[in-house]
Amino acid sequence: MSTNRTITYAAALNEALREEMKRDEDVIILGEDIGDYGGVFNVTKGLIEEFGRERIIDTPISEAGFTGAGVGAAMTGLKPVVEIMWVDFTFVAMDxxxxxxxxxxxxSGGQTAVPMVIxxxxxxxxGNAAQHSQSLEAIFAQVPGIKVVAPSTPYDAKGLLKQxxxxxxPVMFLENKMLYNQKGEVPEEEYVIPLGVADIKRTGSDVTIVSLSRMVQFSLDAAAQLEQEGISAEVIDLRTIVPLDVETVKQSVAKTNRLVIVQEAHRSYGWGAELAARIQEESFDDxxxxxxxxxxxxxxxxxxxxxxxxxxxxVADIVQEVKKSLYRQ
Structure with missing residues (x-):
């Protein structure tokens, strides 16, 4: 697979949407400012010119309304991709x-499916303040029936969105506003990434660092700093938290015997606490x-x-906790 082409995270998402709309005419997109404006982060740029207003649907400012419309469309055979401009606004559409x-x-006993992506x-x-800066992935992960995806690179963003x-x-597809301009290698060839498979972004032997979304790059930067001090850190990108790839983490912990979990979300009741509990329950002896x-x-x-x-x-916080884990602080 050729990976010598470099594009942004936003462009990778745009390609994924375009390719899936070409592949399957049942795929539609709904959301605020996704048509003529091309999306607030340019992810849907150019799609309305290519696929028309029947498949690229600009909606009123009513998350409850257009998310509900997406649910109904999915139940009747379409495959909607619903864009909610900020994750903070999902609270309006939680029902x-x-x-x-x-x-x-x-x-419905399996008689009805809801094949939709949000x-x-x-x-x-x-600096977008309290109502535009939250990391809410754990809220969606706590309710059975919906998958939760949070890619950290352009390559992962495209492959995971297509899948x-x-x-x-239903899939909650959570992007990070600080990643849209990040560039990375994305092949032109067709590919998808299965949900529930973590990726080891860096191998190491002294400590395992597990992270998600933007914090993966922070973890890699911390690992590079630690390497200068003779500490070898393995960095795992979960990519999805539902399904949660605990096995990859367990295998790494069996090798390194230490685990530091990094999440941008608030500390209490997060996915990191769930992973910590699972490792304690299943890999305590390691x-x-x-x-x-x-x-x-x-x-x-x-x-x-x-x-x-x-x-x-x-990054400094990650370095500090890794050293604490190694009793070198």
Missing amino acids: QILNQAAKMSYM RTQGGGGR SIREGC LDSPVLRVAAEDVPIPYNLKLEKEVLPQ
């Missing part, structure tokens, strides 16, 4: 997402020190950029 889309197949973006880093559209069930977590403070995300950096995890 449609978690009570309807996630449960409909179960409640694309949205979250995370901090831009999510084909998955045949651990030489407690599982440690690096996460956002349990406060609303500040508007002020300096305060925001104090609240959100930074």
